[in-house]
Each structure stands twice: as structure tokens, then as C-alpha cells.
Amino acid sequence: MRWLQLSIKAPPEYVEPLTHLFNIHGEGSASVEQPGGYNPDEGEKPDPSACVTIRGWLPIDPTTESRKTAIDVGVRLIRHLIELPEIEEVEVTDDEWRNQKFDPIKVGENLVIVPRSTKYESKPSDIVIELEPGLAFGTGHHPTTLMCLEEIEKAVKPGDRFLDVGCGSGVLSIAALALGAEHATGLDIEDDAVKSSIENLEEAGFTEQSTILAGSIPHDQVPEGGFDVVGANIAANVLIMLAEPLIASVAEGGVIITSGVLETRLDEVVEAFKAVGGAVESSRKIEDWTATRITRVTGSN
Structure with missing residues (x-):
């Protein structure tokens, strides 16, 4: 089966409504990716104001167009509050959808959120929490x-x-x-x-x-x-x-x-x-x- 991957960049404060929109009309859980460029081992933290990428997936079947339309309507409503780029689309296979890879995320002193598809060499002090990549929204973005x-x-x-x-x-x-x-x-x-x-x-x-x-x-x-x-x-x-x-x-x-x-x-x-x-x-x-x-x-x- 093939999937249509939709993605859009937005400020952090708009992640919640966009993720909810993608979850309602998509398949599975939407994901949220935070920009890299920081080193948690040096005590650095991500820029909380930097835009993040929200991704959702639609099955390519007779429901695809109606789902896309519903998401487009929701995004247009959010654009009344904030300027957003256009939604990007790309087709992916079943394997590509299941095996997405996201970077581990350090939260607080010792918590580390690690997507299950990602290999991570933990330190003795790490408290590792594994989640599906699609649940990245719940990890501190x-x-x-x-x-x-x-x-x-x-x-x-x-x-x-x-x-x-x-x-x-x-x-x-x-x-x-x-x-x-x-x-x-x-x-x-x-x-x-x-x-x-x-x-x-x-x-x-x-x-x-x-x-x-x-x-x-x-x-x-x-x-x-x-x-x-x-x-x-x-x-x-x-x-x-x-x-x-x-x-x-x-x-x-x-x-x-x-x-x-x-x-x-x-x-x-x-x-x-x-x-x-x-x-x-x-x-x-x-x-x-x-x-x-x-x-x-x-x-x-």
C-alpha cells in the first residue's frame, strides 16, 4: 500500500491544533520534528521558538481527496492567525511509513525520548523512554x-x-x-x-x-x-x-x-x-x- 505524506512547518504554539487536524483526518498519529543543531551533552537545549515540522499520512485510496480537503480547510482557518507555508506532499511506501527515523530527544536532566526505530547508545544516567515515531509530539517539542x-x-x-x-x-x-x-x-x-x-x-x-x-x-x-x-x-x-x-x-x-x-x-x-x-x-x-x-x-x- 502507498501513503501520501503531508508536512508543514509552523511555530511551536501552533503544533497542537495542526497535529490534532492531521490526527483526525490522517491515519495513525502525526509526528512532530524539532530542528537539530544543538548538543544536549553540552547542556544545550533546542530553541523553543524555532519552527517545527508536523507530518501526517493519508492512505492512497478513494478517501484521500476528501481527507486532504478537510486538512486544507483547517490549515486555511489557522492561517487567519499566523502565516504558514504550503503543505508539502510526497508519496511513501508501507515500509517507508513504518520505519521513519527521528533523533532522540533529551528532556530535563536524564529523560531521553527515543523513537523505537532509532538506535540509541544510552549513558548510565539516562532514563530512556521508547515511543513510536508518530508520537513525537508528546516528547517535548x-x-x-x-x-x-x-x-x-x-x-x-x-x-x-x-x-x-x-x-x-x-x-x-x-x-x-x-x-x-x-x-x-x-x-x-x-x-x-x-x-x-x-x-x-x-x-x-x-x-x-x-x-x-x-x-x-x-x-x-x-x-x-x-x-x-x-x-x-x-x-x-x-x-x-x-x-x-x-x-x-x-x-x-x-x-x-x-x-x-x-x-x-x-x-x-x-x-x-x-x-x-x-x-x-x-x-x-x-x-x-x-x-x-x-x-x-x-x-x-
Whole structure:
């Protein structure tokens, strides 16, 4: 079978909507490639403002043209907000599609995201997470995911219980378990995300240490006060709405790591968590995106 590979370059803040567009109308998961030219071994990090390449794949069959049209319409809408180049097209074979190769990505101090098709000689200090190339979006190309992974690496301790609200590909849960968490629970309202997370945790060897659920919180299978670290890489409106159940889910003294919040909405999110017993430990940003570390105040409901 042959495939039509579509690719477009965009600033990091537009990766999420474009990836979603390619995922809805394409086959499998879209990939995101970050520019090279930096050496993580020397402490260098990628330029967070540099354009990235989003790739998606369409089967060449009677549905190809209608899928392309739907993607074109979505890209034209995004062009009302930002200037984008034309979508590039190239036909690839089954083998070329399955065996794409992407460079490993260093995240934080020791986490390394390695596509399964890529050979990587790890160092003793490396904590290697293998993912399918198509899941590269969940590996730190977007500032929100990058900051979430870096904060999880700082927060998770051996034996911790981890909750991921809006788990997507499951990469945050995989990272937490690789860092020594005892168990990870993931939640997502999208069926495709639930399926993807289950498959990726199985591939990573963490099936017995993980539970992936459909839905959001509160949830009858998510105990209040049951988690030491909670990751929530979701939109500001959703974080504000879920502030109370998020605080309720974490043990006293536990940590909630929020991301996916634009700097212009940060104060609203912070106030929502303070109102229900959260205390902000720190906040940081890359470009216009922020990540915040929040603890549950002792004695709060």
C-alpha cells in the first residue's frame, strides 16, 4: 500500500491544533520534528521558538481527496492567525511509513525520548523512554509537554502514585513510572487517547503498574487524596473547572503540575487553585506558555 505524506512547518504554539487536524483526518498519529543543531551533552537545549515540522499520512485510496480537503480547510482557518507555508506532499511506501527515523530527544536532566526505530547508545544516567515515531509530539517539542516532563522529573520519587489528567499518548505516565513511581493512572475524554495510552504503556512494559480510564475527574476509580504527583497538561478553562477535584485527588503535601496555560490566563488559574486549598510553589514559562507547581495545603478539603 502507498501513503501520501503531508508536512508543514509552523511555530511551536501552533503544533497542537495542526497535529490534532492531521490526527483526525490522517491515519495513525502525526509526528512532530524539532530542528537539530544543538548538543544536549553540552547542556544545550533546542530553541523553543524555532519552527517545527508536523507530518501526517493519508492512505492512497478513494478517501484521500476528501481527507486532504478537510486538512486544507483547517490549515486555511489557522492561517487567519499566523502565516504558514504550503503543505508539502510526497508519496511513501508501507515500509517507508513504518520505519521513519527521528533523533532522540533529551528532556530535563536524564529523560531521553527515543523513537523505537532509532538506535540509541544510552549513558548510565539516562532514563530512556521508547515511543513510536508518530508520537513525537508528546516528547517535548511543544513547550507545554516539555515543561511538564521536566517538572515531573523533579517531582516524582520512587514509590509515588501518579495521576495524569488528559493523558493523550500516555508519555507523562510512562515518564513517571520510568522515574520510579509505583503506579500511574491516566484519564482522557478521547477514546483514541485512551487506546493510545494503553498501547504505549504496554509497549513500555508498564501494563501492571498503570490504569487508563475514559473520562475526567471526579471519577469513581480515582480516589480522593490518592496521589503524590498529578500532571495536568490541559487548557486553562478546563484547569479552572477542575481545580477542586484536582486538589482533592492529591495527598496532603502532594504536587500538582499544571501546563497548557498561556501567560495571559495564568492569574485566573492560580486564583482558582488558591480558592480550593492550593498553594503555588513555582511557575515558569517558555514563550507564552506556562507551567506551575501547586501543592495541597495541609488541612485543606
